[in-house]
Amino acid sequence: MSAPRIGRTGRARPLSGGLDLALWYLMRLTGLGLFVTALAHYTIMHFIYDPAIQDADWVAARWSSLGWRTLDWMMLTFVTFHAFVGMRTVVHDYTKGGLRTALTMLLYLGAFVLFVLGTIVVVTLKAEIPA
Amino acid sequence: MLLRYRGSEGMLAWAFHRISGVAVWAFILLHVLDIWLIGANRELYDEVLKIYASPIGRVGETLLGAALLYHALNGLRIIIMDFWPATTRWHKQLWYANWALFVIIGLPIAIQIMAPAFGFKPPFGTAS
Numbered sequence: 001m002s003a004p005r006i007g008r009t010g011r012a013r014p015l016s017g018g019l020d021l022a023l024w025y026l027m028r029l030t031g032l033g034l035f036v037t038a039l040a041h042y043t044i045m046h047f048i049y050d051p052a053i054q055d056a057d058w059v060a061a062r063w064s065s066l067g068w069r070t071l072d073w074m075m076l077t078f079v080t081f082h083a084f085v086g087m088r089t090v091v092h093d094y095t096k097g098g099l100r101t102a103l104t105m106l107l108y109l110g111a112f113v114l115f116v117l118g119t120i121v122v123v124t125l126k127a128e129i130p131a
Numbered sequence: 132m133l134l135r136y137r138g139s140e141g142m143l144a145w146a147f148h149r150i151s152g153v154a155v156w157a158f159i160l161l162h163v164l165d166i167w168l169i170g171a172n173r174e175l176y177d178e179v180l181k182i183y184a185s186p187i188g189r190v191g192e193t194l195l196g197a198a199l200l201y202h203a204l205n206g207l208r209i210i211i212m213d214f215w216p217a218t219t220r221w222h223k224q225l226w227y228a229n230w231a232l233f234v235i236i237g238l239p240i241a242i243q244i245m246a247p248a249f250g251f252k253p254p255f256g257t258a259s
Contacts, residue, residue: 013213028213031206039203042196047240050247050257051192052184056173059166076163083156090153110160118163121170 011089023085030082037075057128064127076118084111140223148205151198158195186248193241200237204229 014020045051063069084107091103168176182188208229212219243253 028210031210035203035207038199042199043240046192046196047243047255048258050184050253051180051188052247053259055177055180056169059169079159083152083159086152087156090149114160114163117167121167125170 023088027082027085030078033078034075034082037071037078041072041075060125060128063122063125069122073119073122076115076122080111080115080118084108140226144205144208144222144226144229147201148209151202154198155195155202184247189244189248193244196240196244197233197237200233201229204232 011024014024045054063072087107088104091107092100095103165176165179168179183192205226208222208225211225212222218225239255243255246253
């Protein structure tokens with residue numbers, strides 16, 4: 001009997017080793033990272049503060065803190081990895097052959113572009129010290 | 132039908148995890164781009180923010196929070212079972228515990244976010 005492809009737990013630990021096993025571990029590691037950073041981020045931005053006040057000046061003032069910039073960049077790193085590797089799993093479940101290759105490459109490209117855009121803004125945005 | 136098909140709770144937990152994951156992925160695309168706009172076009176960002184803070188935007192925000200919270204709690208359940216296989220025996224109970232936490236944590240947050248859309252102040256107060 002072959003092991004079920006979709007278990008009642010998460011995806012079974014890949015037996016093949018190599019890239020898929022590394023990704024399996026990294027999905028869990030970044031998942032834990034996001035459990036802390038993304039849930040804290042959502043709570044701060046939507047529960048503690050109201051989004052209505054969060055205009056460009058507000059974000060720039062928040063980023064006068066190097067600590068917030070660092071945390072936000074870490075979250076960006078976790079989320080680009082976790083979201084795009086997750087989408088890779090979805091694509092690999094439902095496609096094969098040339099379409100699978102094309103979509104996977106598109107995901108890698110998308111992850112790269114998003115990570116670069118996010119890094120540019122978090123590094124280069126001019127901070128404003130609130131008056 | 133859904134509850135009878137193959138793995139019952141286990142399959143539903145998996146399906147919701149996948150659906151919420153794809154939904155959050157789609158929002159992440161949007162969210163990194165909108166924050167990138169602050170550097171590229173501040174006025175446009177402030178316009179986008181008005182959509183986020185509108186009543187329909189708040190519904191979207193609440194749904195985003197629901198997807199995020201489910202995915203986070205169920206993700207933790209997956210990690211626990213992956214690294215402590217004996218707990219797989221209780222996978223249904225863990226899933227129901229997830230839903231209990233989902234309601235207890237999620238409900239106050241949903242009320243806080245939706246209150247301004249109905250003309251009320253956020254009941255838990257907001258920082259400024």
